Amino acid sequence: MTEINLRGLDKNELLQLQKDVAKELKEYDERSRKEARAKLEAEAAALGFTLEELTGKKPIKKANPPKYAHPENPTMTWSGRGRQPAWIKEHLEAGKSLDDLQIRK
Incomplete structure (x- = not known):
């Protein structure tokens, strides 16, 4: 892992780094969640089910788009x-x- 000298950064640079890290963590979690869901859906399909049938949960409804x-x-x-x-x-x-x-x- 690359080492960053945080003491050499000013406050604005540290705040920007904090925002960038938070954004990247959120995107990482989203990618991981999608990958896990795809794997689970494939495994359920191989067994002849949908993921919703096995979990008993219905897919989340999307909000109505603005008109x-x-x-x-x-x-x-x-x-x-x-x-x-x-x-x-x-x-x-x-x-x-x-x-x-x-x-x-």
């Missing part, structure tokens, strides 16, 4: 399901259409 976005702040979105956000209500109360906020692909 509407705030006109001034596109990071504020709504899937069109559940309770309407305040910005949607304000838009509709102003007499505007929900179609105006629809995300176009």
Whole structure:
């Protein structure tokens, strides 16, 4: 393993190193988890089952993708399901259409 002289780094360099290490650890865990799942699914398939049949768990459902976005702040979105956000209500109360906020692909 490469040795790094941490005492020779300033605070900003140490903070960046910390972020880089945390990101790499997260990606490493994700890769390891995917590899393990693939191995387990292959073993279950070889025995004539799905992994979900053996564990009794259903696959995790994905969240509904957003259908509407705030006109001034596109990071504020709504899937069109559940309770309407305040910005949607304000838009509709102003007499505007929900179609105006629809995300176009």
